[in-house]
Amino acid sequence: MQITGFRVYQVDLPLREGRYSWSEGKSVDVFDSTVVAVETDAGIVGYGEVCPLGPAYLPAYARGVRTGIEELAPALLGADPRRLLVLNDRMDRALKGHPYVKSAIDMACWDALGKAAGLPVCELMGGRYADDVTLYRAISQRPAAEMAENVAAYRAEGYRRFQLKVGGNADDDIARIRAVAEVLEPGDKLVADANTGWLTHEALRVANAVRDVDVYLEQPCKSYEECLIVRRATSLPFVLDEVIDSVGAVLRAAADGAADVVNIKISKFGGLTRAKQARDLCASLGIAMTLEDSWGGDVVTAAIAHLAQGVPPELQFTSTDFNSYVTTSLAAGAPKREHGRMSASAEPGLGIEPNFDVLGDPVWRC
Known part of the structure; x- marks a missing residue:
């Protein structure tokens, strides 16, 4: 061919x-x-x-x-x-x-x-561990009370994992984390994702102020070195995202104990081939993962689902269904959320028709 x-x-x-x-x-x-x-x-x-x-x-x-x-x-x-x-x-x-x-x-x-x-692509990538994968919902940055209301609404739709967009004013972000934590229920997981938005001293302030909250801190600062400073100063579980862009970056983070979870974004790695390499390396190292992409519609969502199906359940932290965030459908056959979970198609390939x-x-x- x-x-x-x-x-x-x-x-x-x-x-x-x-x-x-x-x-x-x-x-x-x-x-x-x-x-x-x-x-x-x-x-x-x-x-x-x-x-x-x-x-x-x-x-x-x-x-x-x-x-x-x-x-x-x-x-x-x-x-x-x-x-x-x-x-x-x-x-x-x-x-x-x-x-x-x-x-x-x-x-x-x-x-x-x-x-x-x-x-299906997931079978060619090594097989499907479970019937479906867990999804998170990203909560757009807004005033604390509005973000708490959004979390409660998405909880009613079946989500149990929430990625709270922070990385603004440290005092506002502390209020956001605390407000959302108050509306969560047992079994929920909360991630405060700064998307590189804090300076080191701001990240340390936030980490210290919410040390009594059950929350993960995600990518607080721009550089790996800055994030590592914060990681070593807090007992809160830690996620790395933007700096994880290659197998080498995964190996470095593993050697330094720099993260409890890493985010593998398909386009950041250059496609499914290299994202799969990083996925399988993390599985061998025992590192939990979020499988996702920067953004996308039905085709990207289908690819995320196939990649995520090949993660051992104990290491599958979460994934996302980007096609539910947008109003336009690019293709038939893409995964649809059910109670905060999604499943890759059993049809050949990605299982979508544009x-x-x-x-x-x-x-x-x-």
Whole structure:
């Protein structure tokens, strides 16, 4: 099987809540997502998606995805999409860095491999541990009372894990954490995610002020070294996210005892192939994981579900269903939340069928 062409689609994903806000005053109203179709001479088409969380979150931006694919795709014509390691090496030789550009292509090739084999992606990745995976709900940054109300509402929908967006004024964030903690019930888990928004002294203030609260601290500061200072100064469980972008980063965190949980975002690693490598390494090291991506719609949500199904249940901290956050459906067959959980499709590949009435015409093809 050989790759014969690419189609690239752009689609806007408006938020159900109207706006998503996180640290340092950052916010997004409409997400700009890119869907890639990888065509083959066998008549099989694989689909992938990548959706950066705006241009000010990670070194990634939506138009950069499409520009990067225009640069990269011609070098992949004739490649076998089923040979994922070979394909990733070919992408790295053709384009240095820019893992988020490669993510949707790699995802689409996993979809094509699954369709060719007649198996779901999760089975090709090693198997499905359980029937479903646990989801978290991200709580957009707002005044403390509003965030507590949002948590209570999402609890009623079946969620039991909540990622509270903090990383603003330390006093406000302390109030946010305490207000939300008051509405939780036994068995719930609360994560205070600063998304790199605090300076070290602010993170230490918050950690000290909420030391009596059952809460995880996530990525308080920009650099790994700053986060490690905070980690070593608190007994609260600790999550690393933005600085976990490679197998090497996982190994470093493990050696330093820098985190109890790490977040593996598919596009940050460059696709499912390398995200799977990090997943399996964490499983070998006994590190709990959140399996997710920066953002996305139905295709990304499907990929997250397949990746997460291969995590031993005791290490599967949580995942997310991004398609429930947005008003636009890109594809049929994507996972749907049931009581705070979701399950990967049993159909071949990712198990999705794109909605071309929504995608429209390709913005680029070759």
